[in-house]
Amino acid sequence: MTAVEQRFREFKMPDVGEGLTEAEILKWFVAPGDTVTDGQVVCEVETAKAAVELPIPFDGVVHELRFDEGSTVDVGTPIISVDTDPGAGEAAPQAAPAAEKPAAEKPAAAAEPEEKEGRQANLVGYGAAPASTKRRPRKPLPGGQRSAPAPSAGASAPQEPAPAPARPEPAPAPELNGSGRTARPLAKPPVRKLAKDLGIDLETVTPSGADGIITREDVHAAAEAVQAARETPVAAPSAAVTAVAGRERRVPVKGVRKATAQAMVHSAFTAPHVTEFVTVDVTRTMKLVADLKQDPELSGLRVNPLLLVAKALLVAIRRNPDINATWDEDNQEIVYKDYVNLGIAAATPRGLIVPNIKDADAKTLPELASALGELVSTAREGKTTPAAMSGGTITITNVGVFGIDAGTPIINPGESAILAFGAVKLQPWVHKGEVKPRQVTTLALSFDHRLVDGELGSKVLADVAAVLERPKRLITWA
Known part of the structure; x- marks a missing residue:
């Protein structure tokens, strides 16, 4: 590594997910000329899974931002360069030695190879120069481009010294193209x-x-x-x-939206989906939700019907553990899991994401409420990490918040089932032999028929419905 390369260090787009190949730069938090320190967040990027903030791994002064906001960059591509020794002054051209003889003492023929190499120093804040067959002038002259070097050494000597000032000004003049406009607006x-x-x-x-x-x-x-x-x-x-x-808008498909589309297509055409429905009276569950909101043990926590639906599904999985599995196509095996990472589908401005609550089956009701509240808040802020969306085993999608009664949800890749929770509505219902207004909802369970047959899927859905109809089963079946 040359001295210049050691001084101007590049930070490359890292793989912040699980083998992701690209990321979109959402926002820069620094600009050329800003001082940065090791661990300082310099930008926010969006991968196919989440929005992530990237810290710089060294100290120095920002030399160049290689990409604009909105650019999609491959993993491993330099996105920012930093001058780690700004006090050293202007960097010398990489092709020239540190102690270079005056140009007047060199023959013109010796100076030509240096021109052909196209390597040159960059002023802080000006950005890296593109490869060229001849040296670019450091600053455009009012009269046009710098004149070509004369055949004789004596004539070319005045062109060698660097133009003043040796150090860049805090706000250098923008680089101009041939039309007089800035090369980058x-x-x-x-x-x-x-x-x-x-x-x-x-x-x-x-x-x-x-x-x-x-x-x-x-x-x-x-x-x-x-x-x-x-x-x-x-x-x-x-x-x-x-x-x-x-009258038309075209938006590139990328980031979370692109990953979701690919995953859903893969799931729909790989796992044979079966969806079953059940309509259930959840009046007692809604009354329990109202009571729990007044419980001091749950003060400040998110208590809603989704919390009890999640708890009901966890009870059903405990009674029917084979639903919590995945199909390993490569090894032709069914992998049964003795833990439940409960995914919650969340709609965000960047698309649908499915973060999950790790070891949800081992949590108490207050712990589950706390984890659910944190998961939803983080997703809405766009701060969900790739780790929070990996390793899910089964998912709940709450379509009821949009006023939808039911649907046929697509299984999250790598899982065997997904439960859709519909809107809770006041409907006429036969209760104790009489038609009365009751709180009613519809549940839909989609499952992978390669490893979940109709009997297992029906048992799981029936158990969830039974718990929501009579929530005291949360105690008796636990």
Whole structure:
């Protein structure tokens, strides 16, 4: 490793999940020129499983952010470079030795190979230069590009010294391309998000802010211009294309949404699904929920019908343990598990995720309520870790919160069953020989028919329904 490589260290996109190949950069918390320390979070990325914050593993000053927010980056690709010795001043070109002779003492022929190598030092905050066959000028000159080196050593000597200042200013001038515009549009993250929401390409926006920074007003002006262009009468074919384009949105399928889609397709076409339904009177369970909310032992905890549905499923699994298993296709084995990692399907802005409560079968009711509340809160904040979503054994999906009575849920890959809990509604019900209004819900259990036959699946669903109908069975069957 060269001295320059030791000084400018790169942090590569890590594999923060289980063999994931890529991640999307959601947000940068640092910018070029910022000082960072070992363990400091520099960005938030979204993998196919969750949003994760990444800490930098060394100290220094941010030299370059290699990717913009919203970019999808392969694991192992450098995403940020850090100057670990900013006090050393400007780095020398990598192709030149530390104690280089003055250019005037070298023949012109000796200087040419250095030009062809295309290796050069980078000013802090300017970013790494792309590979090139000749050295790029450090700063564009008002009159255009730097002139080519003269054939004689004497003529080329004045071109060798680095331009002043030797150290970069706190806010260096943006690099310009041939058209006079910045090579990468300058805008703050909120402005970039606004442009993305409005469908505006920042490359087409004329900046009005200081140092060529694009402002919110610039983005709104560009959006108004686009809208005005759409309203301008044009030829019929073009008008039709514009009208369709203005009424459609295209969003790339990536991150959690992409992983969920792939998993559901794999599950639906690999595991033969069977779904059974049962409608049950849960009036007693709803009364118990109301009583538990007043219990001092459960003060401050999330107490709701889902908590008792989870407890009822755990009791049913204890009575029918073979439902808690998985199919090992590679080894042609059924793996029965003596622990229950209870998954709870959670809808988030980034898509459906299924974090699970580890060893849920060993928890008391207050412990289960605490774990369930923490799981839901973390999921809503988008902070669920990949570890929290791995190792699940059976899942509950609460479609009732959306007012849905029932459905045919798809089994979470690697599991054998999933229970759907429908909406609880007041309905006419025959109770003690009379038709009375009762709290009623529908349960649906989907299971993998390769390892769960109809008898086992029916027993599990019937036990869950029996506990919810008469919740005292939580005690007698436990």
